[in-house]
Amino acid sequence: xxxxxxxxxxxxxxxxxxxxxxxxxxxxxxxxxxxxxxxxxxxxxxxxxxxxxxxxxxxxxxxxxxxxxxxxxxxxxxxxxxxxxxxxxxxxxxxxxxxxxxxxxxxxxxxxxxxxxxxxxxx
Amino acid sequence: xxxxxxxxxxxxxxxxxxxxxxxxxxxxxxxxxxxxxxxxxxxxxxxxxxxxxxxxxxxxxxxxxxxxxxxxxxxxxxxxxxxxxxxxxxxxxxxxxxxxxxxxxxxxxxxxxxxxxxxxxxxxxxxxxxxxxxxxxxxxxxxxxxxxxxxxxxxxxxxxxxxxxxxxxxxxxxxxxxxxxxxxxxxxxxxxxxxxxxxxxxxxxxxxxxxxxxxxxxxxxxxxxxxxxxxxxxxxxxxxxxxxxxxxxxxxxxxxxxxxxxxxxxxxxxxxxxxxxxxxxxxxxxxxxxxxxxxxxxxxxxxxxxxxxxxxxxxxxxxxxxxxxxxxxxxxxxxxxxxxxxxxxxxxxxxxxxxxxxxxxxxxxxxxxxxxxxxxxxxxxxxxxxxxxxxxxxxxx
Numbered sequence: 235x236x237x238x239x240x241x242x243x244x245x246x247x248x249x250x251x252x253x254x255x256x257x258x259x260x261x262x263x264x265x266x267x268x269x270x271x272x273x274x275x276x277x278x279x280x281x282x283x284x285x286x287x288x289x290x291x292x293x294x295x296x297x298x299x300x301x302x303x304x305x306x307x308x309x310x311x312x313x314x315x316x317x318x319x320x321x322x323x324x325x326x327x328x329x330x331x332x333x334x335x336x337x338x339x340x341x342x343x344x345x346x347x348x349x350x351x352x353x354x355x356x357x
Numbered sequence: 358x359x360x361x362x363x364x365x366x367x368x369x370x371x372x373x374x375x376x377x378x379x380x381x382x383x384x385x386x387x388x389x390x391x392x393x394x395x396x397x398x399x400x401x402x403x404x405x406x407x408x409x410x411x412x413x414x415x416x417x418x419x420x421x422x423x424x425x426x427x428x429x430x431x432x433x434x435x436x437x438x439x440x441x442x443x444x445x446x447x448x449x450x451x452x453x454x455x456x457x458x459x460x461x462x463x464x465x466x467x468x469x470x471x472x473x474x475x476x477x478x479x480x481x482x483x484x485x486x487x488x489x490x491x492x493x494x495x496x497x498x499x500x501x502x503x504x505x506x507x508x509x510x511x512x513x514x515x516x517x518x519x520x521x522x523x524x525x526x527x528x529x530x531x532x533x534x535x536x537x538x539x540x541x542x543x544x545x546x547x548x549x550x551x552x553x554x555x556x557x558x559x560x561x562x563x564x565x566x567x568x569x570x571x572x573x574x575x576x577x578x579x580x581x582x583x584x585x586x587x588x589x590x591x592x593x594x595x596x597x598x599x600x601x602x603x604x605x606x607x608x609x610x611x612x613x614x615x616x617x618x619x620x621x622x623x624x625x626x627x628x629x630x631x632x633x634x635x636x637x638x639x640x641x642x643x644x645x646x647x648x649x650x651x652x653x654x655x656x657x658x659x660x661x662x663x664x665x666x667x668x669x670x671x672x673x674x675x676x677x678x679x680x681x682x683x684x685x686x687x688x689x690x691x692x693x694x695x696x697x698x699x700x701x702x703x704x705x706x707x708x709x710x711x712x713x714x715x716x717x718x719x720x721x722x723x724x725x726x727x728x729x730x731x732x733x734x735x736x737x738x739x740x741x742x743x744x745x746x747x748x749x750x751x752x753x754x
Contacts, residue, residue: 243505245504324505324507325505325506325507325509326455326457326504326505326506326507327506327507327509327511327512327515328507329505330457331515345504346504347503347504347505
């Protein structure tokens with residue numbers, strides 16, 4: 235019988251940042267380093283990073299709304315979506331504790347559970 | 358009982374269903390065999406057995422569902438001992454007051470699941486249609502399930518912050534009953550009683566957290582003055598106009614005892630300091646004879662641990678009693694420039710009162726009008742209108 239602690243839930247951690255003028259080249263080196271160390275720190279706390287993506291700045295985005303193509307991101311916000319990663323955690327408190335370690339320059343993160351489609355992992 | 362059952366089902370809806378079934382069974386069995394020695398334990402046992410059955414039935418239906426039942430299956434669960442029930446209740450409180458839920462959902466869930474208030478009654482208390490409240494509860498329960506908000510007492514590292522979140526909900530519950538925007542009296546009294554009962558329960562469950570004691574003291578001190586907050590016509594009475602002989606001395610004494618205990622914390626938390634301020638007011642023989650310097654000192658402490666503009670505004674009111682209205686007015690004007698209290702009726706109301714005391718009547722009238730435009734509470738509107746009229750007759754004190 236599986237106990238609830240053995241079944242991890244997947245969350246996406248969306249990273250929102252106030253973009254700097256030359257994003258991402260002028261991201262402070264200590265933030266870059268902290269980003270590289272994040273997977274290991276999360277693993278040390280009993281979580282797992284399944285996958286991660288870093289996005290080019292807002293200015294490079296193209297939106298397609300009802301077939302009409304426009305310059306810019308789909309949703310204009312003060313903080314831009316800068317990246318995301320998928321996290322496995324025991325529950326929301328665990329996920330929050332792990333997501334809190336995400337380094338940001340001047341922003342924050344959103345934690346959202348993923349719908350479980352029972353995806354079979356390759357390999 | 359619901360709390361004990363949730364532990365079995367890990368799902369609030371299933372738990373509610375199991376508990377309801379247990380009541381139906383109790384009605385039948387008790388009528389036939391008489392009421393058992395420990396009806397609470399009997400109900401909990403039956404509800405948990407129902408829950409196990411419900412969970413199992415669902416598991417056979419949906420084989421993909423994760424198995425959420427702790428422990429082995431076939432044995433009938435032991436009657437729950439007195440010590441495990443509070444623990445379950447505590448976990449449920451932390452689930453309902455999780456900061457990942459919207460504040461109004463936290464309050465509604467607490468009333469529904471901890472206090473057992475029916476959804477239509479909660480809707481009435483918060484002046485929203487029943488369907489709205491039902492939808493709010495459903496949304497919150499869905500989030501608990503989908504985001505896996507844990508049903509657990511938080512880790513020691515998180516505990517102080519999470520206890521604060523729970524206390525905020527209980528305080529909000531009391532405040533809603535205390536100063537409801539409008540609506541039926543009786544329901545609101547009920548909210549205050551529920552909040553007081555919750556504070557008492559929390560003190561039992563978290564005896565080491567002095568802020569819990571502080572919150573309980575704060576609610577008791579406020580409750581002691583309850584009968585005198587409005588006059589016979591429902592008009593709001595200011596602290597200085599309230600009949601102090603009608604304050605509940607017994608509640609004040611209890612609040613005072615708790616404040617003394619809670620102040621041992623180093624440093625005292627925001628609820629304890631608010632309770633201390635309320636206790637100083639409650640013990641003063643009159644408004645003028647209140648220990649105002651002590652109140653200003655307590656507000657200074659409070660601003661340190663909880664630097665919000667509302668606290669700063671209240672400090673300004675006390676400061677007027679110590680340093681005079683002129684200095685208090687400059688503090689209030691600084692808060693006005695700060696802008697964070699935009700839309701808060703007590704800011705222009707306080708400013709108006711200070712201007713009136715300084716004899717600047719036409720400016721005071723403008724400020725009263727501004728406050729009037731911002732409040733929906735009938736009692737407060739009547740009070741402000743009264744003040745406004747007294748300013749147009751400057752001979753009036």
